[in-house]
Ligand code: PRT
């Protein structure tokens with residue numbers, strides 16, 4: 001491990017997996033410039049005092065909890081499973097999945113409560129044990145290192161508890177979902193030891209403002225349209241997230257141009273209703289960055 005470079009921040013990122021591409025893209029979108037060629041253990045940002053540490057996702061919670069890394073990007077499922085003492089800062093909007101209970105499609109079991117006495121194969125024994133305890137279900141946990149989905153076919157288990165995103169794996173193995181343990185997504189997490197007021201915590205604050213701006217911008221749309229002035233109340237009803245729009249009179253008497261950032265997704269249906277309300281030249285534009 002290279003020695004820590006003074007007051008620079010260390011961010012742990014998955015080296016090679018489902019979260020890697022999204023994580024690196026996010027870090028680049030908040031302005032960090034770095035080389036990630038082959039994602040060796042370690043890389044330094046060129047334009048910001050940040051070092052990236054590339055790790056297996058399973059190790060990220062512990063490295064962050066111990067303060068070896070100040071920040072980490074990791075799935076909530078791994079944080080739960082490792083029982084890591086980290087501060088959760090921001091959900092990042094990728095890596096969505098659900099820890100799910102499933103049984104063979106032809107099994108008689110319909111709900112988790114019917115798993116009493118059953119054997120459940122999983123790679124998430126800690127999360128499953130907590131769930132079974134909370135739900136007071138007396139089932140046996142069969143802990144596996146991978147491939148839980150084949151355990152029922154091998155008669156190693158009666159059910160599985162695994163992450164699901166598209167559901168393809170369950171379908172291929174002829175398994176049926178009977179209940180969810182919890183939903184997960186990738187989070188930015190921080191070491192609880194990050195001292196308030198230190199140089200590093202000031203850097204974390206800067207990165208959080210940028211991240212907030214980026215994530216807010218992804219939700220925002222910039223809408224411009226022309227409309228008769230009397231249509232304004234109706235237009236604001238259709239786009240309630242449009243706060244104090246700029247309204248400019250047009251050369252045509254009674255017509256105005258409306259410009260505003262809308263807080264909501266502007267769907268085709270909303271555009272059709274705007275048109276019905278009298279709006280024309282409706283443009284919906286993406287917003288790249290925001291700072292408030
Ligand atoms: O090598 P390393 O240990 O770093 O990676 P890994 O193989 O342990 O993890 P990886 O890269 O597969 O996943 C990283 C993180 O992505 C997980 O910890 C989750 O937070 C998140 N994630 C999102 C998922 C899935 N979706 C997912 N579908 N992780 C795993 N899966 C697996 C699931 O276990 C099952 O085998 O994909 C299969 C099901 O997928 P579907 O699409 O068929 O439903």
Ligand code: ZN
Pocket residue numbers: 056057058
């Ligand atoms: Zn892993």
